[in-house]
Every structure is written in structure tokens, then in C-alpha cells.
Amino acid sequence: MSEPNTTVADPTNTPPGGSGARNNPVKNALGGSAGRSLGLVLALGLLFAVGAITSGDRFLNVENLLTILRYASIIGVISIGVTFVITAGGIDLSVGSVMGLATVVASLTSIQLAATQSSWLLMVLVALAVGAGVGLLNGVVIAYGNVVAFIATLATLVGARGLAELISGRSTQIVTNRDFLKVMRGEFLGIPVLVWIFILAAAVGWFLLNRTTFGRRTVAIGGNREASRLAGIKVKRHLVALYVLSGFSAGIAAVMMLGRTTAGTSTHGLLYELDAIAAVVVGGTLLAGGRGTIMGTVLGVLIFATLTNIFTQNNLDTSVQAIVKGMIIVVAVLLQQRFASARPSKRGG
Amino acid sequence: MSEPNTTVADPTNTPPGGSGARNNPVKNALGGSAGRSLGLVLALGLLFAVGAITSGDRFLNVENLLTILRYASIIGVISIGVTFVITAGGIDLSVGSVMGLATVVASLTSIQLAATQSSWLLMVLVALAVGAGVGLLNGVVIAYGNVVAFIATLATLVGARGLAELISGRSTQIVTNRDFLKVMRGEFLGIPVLVWIFILAAAVGWFLLNRTTFGRRTVAIGGNREASRLAGIKVKRHLVALYVLSGFSAGIAAVMMLGRTTAGTSTHGLLYELDAIAAVVVGGTLLAGGRGTIMGTVLGVLIFATLTNIFTQNNLDTSVQAIVKGMIIVVAVLLQQRFASARPSKRGG
Amino acid sequence: MFDEDQLPLLEVRGLSKQFGGVQVLKGVDLQVRSGEVHCVMGQNGAGKSTLIKTLSGVYEPDGGVILWEGQEVSLPHPTEALGLGIATMYQELDVVDGLTVTENIFLGHENASGGILRVREANALTRELLKRLGHSRLSPSAEVGSLSAANKQIVSLARALSRDTKLIIMDEPSAILDSGEVANLFRVIRELTAQGIAVVYISHRLEEIRQIGDRISVLKDGKSTASGLQVAETSRSELVRLMTGRDVENVFPPRHPPSPDAPVVLDVEDLELQGEFRKVSFHIKAGEILGFAGLVGSKRSEILETICGVRKPTSGRISVNGKRLRPGSVPAAVKAGIGLSPEERKSQGLILDEPVFKNVTLSTFERFARGGYLNEKAERDAARDQITALELRPADPDRPTRTLSGGNQQKILLARWVVHGTPVLLLDEPTRGVDVGARAEIYTLIRRLAADGAAIIVVSSEIEEVLGLADKVLVIDDGNVLVETNPSDIDEHGVLDLIMKGSAA
């Protein structure tokens, strides 16, 4: 890609710290991720400064921060799933559609009826099952049908939206299950349940990617699929699992969306795929695969959410907002690269 | 009923790479491309058969075929530009927005006034300049700023749309220049000018990709960027040229759009990027770069256009259309792969 | 040949280069004269490739001067070097797989008028070039991706020759060539020098240096330890000492033949893959090393790949420890205890951006996990043990693999299966691009693994290596096993004779 020497300076997994840090896995990884994400943290800090300066207390208060987080949470959960797929060198364009489809199926009258008779968890299970199911389809077509992920999931994007329209008869389905709404719209320790789900998803995602064999396989396949195969990794099966994971996270997002909007409709999740991919790549995950960072993704999502919040606070014209947003995406990536490559090369101590 | 695909299928009859063919470069290349595209030709033929069976003469008549072609021409020109970028391993998500922006700028009252006083060509030049200019910006950010193409052009997608809204004040600008409309809405030898532009763009694109150093280097960069640099190719400069080309073709598409719809507006070209990429990749150009086929792209565009036509002919529900479209994308790619891999490998004897 | 007093064509003084704080070149001097073959030697990681990359415009040096025909030059981009007349064959194959032979050869300097390609002319020139290289069988319109590594190397050479050059730099061109091909290469080099073209030649094979070289410069740890020595006046041991700082005596360690009652570990019966190879049968006992000798393109790699499940055989059976192996599945093969160290380590073997230790444990990391949770410390420790045992340089498990020299990368692949403890090791070109010191270490290692009870297949294009290492040799030509023999019963000429006769038959 770029000059070979910049690639080398690129971070991999280890902290800039010496061998002391190496023995503490948590500190180790946090140090590494944070180091890699320094540019992003800075960009987010900058945005916060801008928000505070232009809107003062209206921006910097707990309620507004929670508003940002609540908004970020849904796209955040999707982005975490997408991070895995992209890290493995794939892509999933279908997440938005799949989320829409899952909200529709889970809020069908019959399902809601059954949920009322049994438990609100039924709706959750249905949404998750739809997400994972479509993910399975994606995965099988990609891994075993050898269809390029971009095209396979583009087809799913189109098809799932159509299916959602067909099932819902294009009408919006209202969620009536009180238990479901109570849980999903509730709070816990002063923090909305939606935000908790996001935090949980990020934590589980981070752990999965950085601390488990599943994550290791994901990175390995993204880094060199052929070498991974020759080393005995079951590449196809793992790819399927990844798309299931991505679909599953779209299913979680569907549950969250149902709670947040109290409605299931085929128009939910429009263009979320682009938002998610943007957040993931701005976060520092390589689009070509082989390097992924959950922390970066979370930061990427937060940057976009904060940006939108500041725009609303400052009453910018929508068209100007779009232009500024475009510029900020580029600047964030440039900043991120600068810091990633300026970081001291990580020699073990 | 006559087989509509016989005209298209003709070049495939030449055996891919017999020793006789090798001495005739044109025949050779046609045979190669068509051979690679056999699956697509078949898919298109199948669609035509479906159209003929379900709609009979209403489908199979010159007027309707021209309708398909006219519809295909705009997205077709864009797709040809995008083929180059993808062949070089890049991507351009901004083409739709850029086209919208170019229609807005070229149809500004002041430009139209100046065009009336001078020549309608002024509008054309303005549209092309806008397209190429934004392409230049993309190219520089990607090649010299080292921003991933996906992100850089995503930013342009957002930004250009905002700029178009800002400039147009979100209102639609009607094209009043009669000369412009007369030329762009006219016919030549019974074939609409729009279709001629498409044919010309495809021919020039084919020649450029297969018969010039520019095309050769495009393929090389997509195949192995580092090796291309080592071979003395100025990779960055070439990349900039490619994005300019892609923007330029969005500019041509803008001119066509102005002629076809007689109006310039920021909403033109919404989601065209996905249509274009789908056509290119279904056509057989590798998303990862290193292999591109203009003939495949043209076939891909025609397949999608024919599909839409058949849907309308049969009064199909749009949701069902979406589902069928999704399936056809996958099937087309599968077919295409089957035939591509069945093709005798061309090792020298 | 060359004139002692002439102005050097290329002169390098005090060249230095660092990558991210690591000083790779610390003052290199080099003088190359027209018409000579100047060999650059040094251990893996000494900085040879880095040096030539600064000369071909890939890297910009941090310090020092480069003089070309007496003029100081700067080479910010390969274009400038090519413009001066410096063509380079890089150590990593630098061809574009999707393009044809002709297209690769003329990449960057296409035959064109006004940007329009003259395909026929280019093909004719290519045919001429290939003929000159003794490879008229290669078709100019063949896609390079479908060629073997050796043939890609030929393309790379043809590309260098296609330019109007005064200096051709060859970074380990012979690493993937068999002896016949090397002889061919030398013939071409002699032709070039006769025309006054200078050649900088890098190789780890000392005999080659003797055959082709005029003068030698030696690098050690990024510094010149000798510059412009006459080949004829420099002894092998002195060279080795200049490179390694120590003496390397016996290249091939002593054999420990397996005991006659050792169990058969790998049993291959009538293995056949249509269009590739036919009726391959052999068995290997625990502790035995089997060598595949043959020319490049004789399908030895395909046989290995079929055994380890990358390809599915059309017929035949493979058993490990008496248990029949499910064909066509790599995971099944790995589980049964077969490990492949592939031929092209960069594209098939390594994840270049990942740290060394993760590459070492690529097929074993599951072992360091409980319930999916990876104990990275245990993993890194296990990798570190092997890194130390194999004397990987630098011995840093966290170093991105990309930054290691070729020889050291090769060791990682061995370490991977040593950690795994596989009873069956398939080694495809295990010493490609490995320096004398490391080569001896790898030989020792292979022998040690055998002594520990592993069954090993070694494929190498250096017949001498196969004969020196193996307990049993299969001579293979074009997918046919010509003979199974004892290495003491045959020598290099014998193998080549067999192959000639085999092809004639």
C-alpha cells in the first residue's frame, strides 16, 4: 500500500510499554488499543471542546451525554458486529436491512400475541433468530458459494428490505407488549438499558476479538486467508460464524430499535450499513482485513454521534452539516493515521 | 420468437484463445472478454426469455428495447468510470452525489443564461468540469493523503450532496436551453443520443482499459500496487487520474441526466453508487482489483435494466421486485463464476 | 572483463538507513564497475535487500552518498533508478499475477505509440527475450499467476533484460531455481557482462559466488566488513567468518538413520491427481527423512499439497499411523499430525503484519486456550522458547513478521510445526533464501526433529541439499516418480541423468 516502511511502523498488538506491561493483559491491551486510538480520542476531545464552547451547558450535561449515548448505542452494536467481519477481510452491507427485517418479524401481531401469552423474551429471541438466520445465509453464500461478500450482502440488503416490506404489508407495526417496552426503555443505575446493551456488546466484542481463539482466527483470516487455511484453521466455517455474528448483532440492534421507537417497520435501518462501516474504518479497523479494534469502533461511533448532536445544538443548515460531516470524516482518518504511524515502534523490552 | 441474445452471444462463438486467434489481437481480446462473460450473456438471455414469455410483444419490440437502453445508459456511463477505479483496487462511492452536484451546477440560472448567450456546450463543459474537479479532490485525498478510498469517497458522497443542496437551495432547476435539450433528447440513426453516448463511452472505455498503457497500468496497480511502483509506475499520479476519470464519467452522466429529465437537482443520483458497483462486480471485475472488464460491466448494467423493465411489464409489487433482484444478483455472480472457472486456463504451450 | 582503473559505475559511501528507530544500514560502502559481477554477501538480516532497495529508489537513505558514473544522485522513486539504467530483480517476487508474461515484462515501459499499446510487437520481443533465456516454451500470453515461482523469476529476469540497463541487481535470483536453471542464469549473466553491463548478485549459495562472481562485498549487521574482495583470492572459510563472525564447519550434520523396526508414520499409496501427478507411493518411518529431487515444475509441491489436504486426490490413499486420512481437508490433515511449510512463505505461510509469536502459534493457538479464552502469556512463552531455540534474529516475539529478513521468516514456519509437534512434516523448499549459518541450523533442526521421531519430507531444488539431508530419495519428473533410492547410491549428475532419460522416454 503506502511506503513499505509506514506499514512497519503500523501498530500491531503490543503496547509501547516494556515487558512489565506485558504481564498484565488488561492494562496491556487497553494501552495498546488506546495508543492506537490516540488520534480518535483527540478528535473526540476536540469535538467535545467545540460542543462545550458553542453550546456551553446545553451540551455538557448528563442528559445530553445520555442522549448522545442512547443514539449511538444502536448503530454501535451493529458496528461491533461489522468490525469482526471487516477484520476478517469481509464486509456486510446487509446489516441495516436485516435490522429492519428483524424489527418487522419480531413485532408481528402473532409474535406479539405469543409474547404476551408467554414472555417478552420471545420477541427478543425472534429478532435475534432472524438476524442470525440471515447472517447464516450470508455466510454460507459467501464461504461456500464463493460469492464476493460485497455482492452477496448487497443482494441481502435489497432482498431483506423487500421481504420486510412484504411481511409488514408496508405498514408500521406498533409494539404493545408492556413488559418488553418497560425493560427496553428502562434505566439501570441511572443509565438507560440501551446504553448498557451497547457497553456490554462492546465489552464482549473486545474480549472476543482480543482474548479468544475466535478473535485470533478472525484476525488471522483477515491477515492471510491462505496461510490460515494451510495452518489448519477451518476458514469457511469461521467465515460463516462471522456473518452469523454480524447478523446476530443486527438482531440485537433490532431489539433496541423496537424498544426505542416502539415500532417495527421495514424502513428501520436505512443506510445503517454505511454509517457502521464508516465508524469501523474511521476507528482504525483495516478495510482490507487483518487488523481490527473494537475500541476504535466505539470511538468512531461516538464521534459521529457527537457530531450530529453538536450540529443540532448549533442549528446548522442541513446542507452545511453534510459538507462539514464529509470534511470531518476525512480529517478524523488523517488524524488517526498520523497518530498511528507516529507512535513509537513497539519493541519488546 | 427470435432469440434476442444471438446478437450479443455472437462474439462468444470464437474459441477462447485458439492458436489462430492469438495472431489477431482484436478477435482475441473479444473472444477472451466474451468467454469470461459467458455466464452473463446467458443470464441476460434468460432474462430476455422470461421477458418474452411473460410479456410477449410488449417486451420484444424495438421501442421497449430502446427504453431499456435509454434507462441503462446513464448508470452505464457511471459504471464504466467506476470499473476503472475498482480494477485498480479502489472504490468510488461518490459518483451518484457528484452526478447530482454536476446537474445542479450546470443548470444554475447563471450558467444557463451564459449558455444561451454562447453555446449549449457550456453546460456540458461545466458538468464535466465539476465531475472531474471533485474526482481530482477524491484522488488527491486518496493517493497523497493516504485515506482509504472507501472513506474518502464516502465523505465526498455526503459532502457533495450537501453542497448541491446548498447551491440549489433545495429547489429543482429546470433546463430551458432548447439547443441542449434538442441535442440530448434527440436521435441519430434511429438510436437515442443518450444510448450513443453509452455506446461511445463503452467503446472508449474498452479501448482505454485493454489497448493503452493507461489501462495496462490500471490493471497492474490493482493486481499488485507495490510491484507496479517497483516497475517505475507513478502509482499515486495514476490513482489521481483514475478518480478524475471516474468523476468525469459522473459528469457525463450528469449531462445525460439533465437531458433526460430536463432538470437539475441535488436528489439526482441517489444510491447510484451502489447500482454502479453492483453492475461492475456482477460483470466480473474483481472488487479487490487486478481484473476489469468493460464488456462485463455493460452486461451487468443491461441485466439490471432489463430486470427492472420486466418487473414493470409484469406489474410486480416493488417488494417482490426487491427480493427477486437480490436473488438474481447472487445467481448472476454464481453463474458468472461457474463459467469463468470452467474456462480453459490459458497457460502457454 | 573489467578494467581495474576505470571509474566505478556505481559507488556507495557510508550509506545508512533506519526503520522506525531500528538502524538497518550503518555505513555501507560499495563500488561496482561496468562488466563485473559483484557479489554482495551477508547473513539473513544483514541488510542486503535494504541496501539494494536504496539503490533502486524504493527507500531513500538517511545518510551517505550514491554516485552514479561519478555524479552524486538521489533516487526518490524507482523511476529515477530505472531511468539511470539500474534494473532490479527483487527478492520478493515483484510480478503482477493478473497480467500476462508480456505485460509484466514491459510494465512501466510498454511498447506503445501515443499511449496505445503495440501488443504484437511486445509479444515478439518477449518471445525473443524468453528464447535468449532458454525458455521459449513459456508463452508470452500466459497469465503470470498461473506460473510456478521459478517461472515468475524468469519473467522477472526478462523484465530486467528488457530495459536498456547498465546495471542489473539480482537479489537471490537462484533461491527458487534448480541447478539447470541456475546454469542457464549464469549463461545469461556472462552474456551481459560481456556487453559491459554490471551485475550485482546476491546469494547465500557460496558455490555460486565462486562460479560467477568477480568481486565480493560483505555486510554484517548493516556494516560493510569487506568491500571489493577478489573472489579468486578469498577462501570460503574467510567469507563465512566475514559474514558470521565465526566458523561454520560441517553443513550437513551426521545422519541418524531410523531403526529398521521403527513404525511407518506416513503411508501414501497410489496417490493420483489427474493432470498433475500419477501413482505416487511411498512410506516414511518415524525418524526418517524423505527427499523429493526434481526440476522446477515437476509437481513436487502438488504432491505435498495433496497429502496435507489442500488438493483433493482423484484416487489413492493416505494413512497416518495406520489410520486412513480423509482426503482434501487441511484441518483433518493437521489433526492427524501433518504439517506443511509451504513454498511461498509470504503469500502462503505468514501473516506479515502480525507479530512473530502469533505466526509461530498459528496452528496451535487453540492449545493455549481454555473455553476459547486465550492465555497469550503462555502462548508467547512457548513461541519465545522456539524463537530462542532456532536463533531467530531478532529474538523478539512481538516484532511484526514483515520486518524480518527472509531467512528468519523461514524459521518461523518451521517453529510453527515444532510447537505443534506434528509427527509428519512436509517441508517445501525449507532453506530458500536462508544464509549459510542459518542453513546449517535448519539442517540440524530437521535432523533433530527426525531423531525425535518425526517423519519428514523435504522438497528442494538444490539436489545437493536433498541428497545431503534425506535418508531416502524420490526422483520426480513431471508428476512421475522415476525412482526411489538411497542418497548414497546417487549423486547430482545421476539425478539429472535420470530426469533426462525420464523425459526422453
Added chain:
Amino acid sequence: AVGALVTGCTPGDEGGDSQPTNASVEGNEAEGDTVVIGFSGPAADHGWLGAINSAALAAAEDLPDVELRVAEGTNDANLQISQVEQFINDGVDAIVLLPTDGAALTQVATQATEAGIPVINVDREFSSPSAARATVLGDNYGMGVSAGNYICEKLGGNNDAVVAEIAGVDSLPLTQDRSRGFADALESCGLDVDNRVAADFTIAGGEATTSQLLSAAPKIDAIWNHDDDQGIGVLAAIDNAGRDEFFMVGGAGSANAMREIQSGESVLEATVIYPSTQAADGIRLARLIAQDKAMSDLVEVEVPKRIVLNAPVVTQENVEQYLPTAFES
């Protein structure tokens, strides 16, 4: 632009802090206390929505005592909810909301209402009537009926006549309402829709689908096109195909369409108005509500709960009357 009013039931507001003052009827234009109004609508991805936005901004501009806060236009319910939440956090005086999806925004609107912020619902209705203090709607079903009636009148008696319909975005309830009204009206005179396509409210979409439609239907008697903005493309396609055996009725009522009607040379004979001033009206209502004023022409001392704007048919006869207030698409 308020053509006619349909007053819903009077709100059951407990009053509490919002004491209706007996505002003088003339006092409405008079400057009151400055009120902050938050406005959020869908992305301006088609002409009518662009006009909605522009008209809203212009209305706020005209009212010196209104400070308008505009959120980014979006088609994402999640984002729009967070925008409303932000308005609630900031304690704006009123919110004008054109939801991307009525049902999806109902909860957050209720939240705002509960927080004492009146919400004016525009165009796409909430699923709960108590979520909004006032609702301004276009009459989508009525549009369909008007268009259908016009066609019935023109084609009366000819039961074999071919009627085509070019709808907008099929997934929007408003499109479904329009189509329902249209079908119902046609049925009353023995006609039905023979060819139906859905464009996407864009000019290009209108052009593309219409050219397909025209080649699918060799002879047509009448067309209803839901939206004048996509109508630019529809007319371009008709012009291109050189067809004029039918007449067309438009929808929404853009200035451009009215000029076509005025010219008398176009196949476009009439259009059914769907006011693009709804959000502007919403802002005016929001101001009144926030300042505790009433509507000048009503005896009622409070702003009505539900206002449905009329869907009159514009033809060559009455086009002068409507052209000045029509939107430039």
C-alpha cells in the same frame, strides 16, 4: 395556504401551567415573547420535502419572536428521536415534528408533551393522538379521491378506459392512502387502475418508471401521478416517447406543474394540491400555542387539535388562484 379546517375534538388538556389567555383575535401577528421552536423533519431527498423545509425556515424568518432550531433532516427514526430528546433537554418552547415514521416517533413526542413541551405533528401522524398538541395534515386519501373524481368526470361512461397510476414511495403510508383514495374514487364510476408503477419521489425515478410504463402500456387514457416533483421526470419521459393520447393529473401542486397547466399545451391538465406549507403552518401554530394565543378566525380560544388541509384540484380555470402560493419544487 390553509384551505379549509376540520376541527377535531377539543383537547382534554388538564391545563395546569398552560392557562389559555383570552388572547385578542387581532393580536396574533403582534410580537410576543420570544419562543424557541425545535423543528425536525425527514431528509430533503425529494422536492416536496425540500419545499417543506424551505417554507418552514421562511415562516420562522417572518416571525421575529420565533427562534427556530433546525435538526439535520434524517430518514433514521433513531436519529430523529435523539434530536427530539435534545430539544427536550434544551427545554425548547415547542417542537414541530414531521416524523420519518409516525409510530416510531410517538413515544418521544409523548415524552416531550409530558415534559410540558407542546408538539405539533406535521404530515405523518403519530400512532397516539395524545402525543401531539396539534396535528397538521395534508389529506392524502382526499388527494386520491380528488384525482379519481377528476378522471371519472373526464372519462365518464367509458368503462374500458385505461387508467395508469404513478405512485411515490410505496412503503410510505401516505402513498398507500393516496392509492386507496384513488382506487375508491375510480370504483365509484366503474373504472379501475390498469397499470400501476411506483417511482421514488425523484425526478429520475419518475422518468425511469414512466418510460417503462409507457412501453408496457401502448394505449392509455388517463394517468395520475402522485407527485409533481417526480412529475418533471414523468413529463420528460412522456415527451420523449412522443405520447399524448391521454391526459394527466398531478399531485402536490408545484409551481412548475401549475405553469404547465396554465400553458394549456401539456398533457398535464390538473393537479391535486398537497400543501408544502404544512411545516410552516406547524411553526405558526407552535408559536401561537407557546404564546398561549388562539387562531384568529376561530371563536375557539385555543388552537385546534387537528387541522387537515384541503386537497383541491387545480385546473386551467383556477390556476391563477393557486400559483402564487405554490412551491418551486
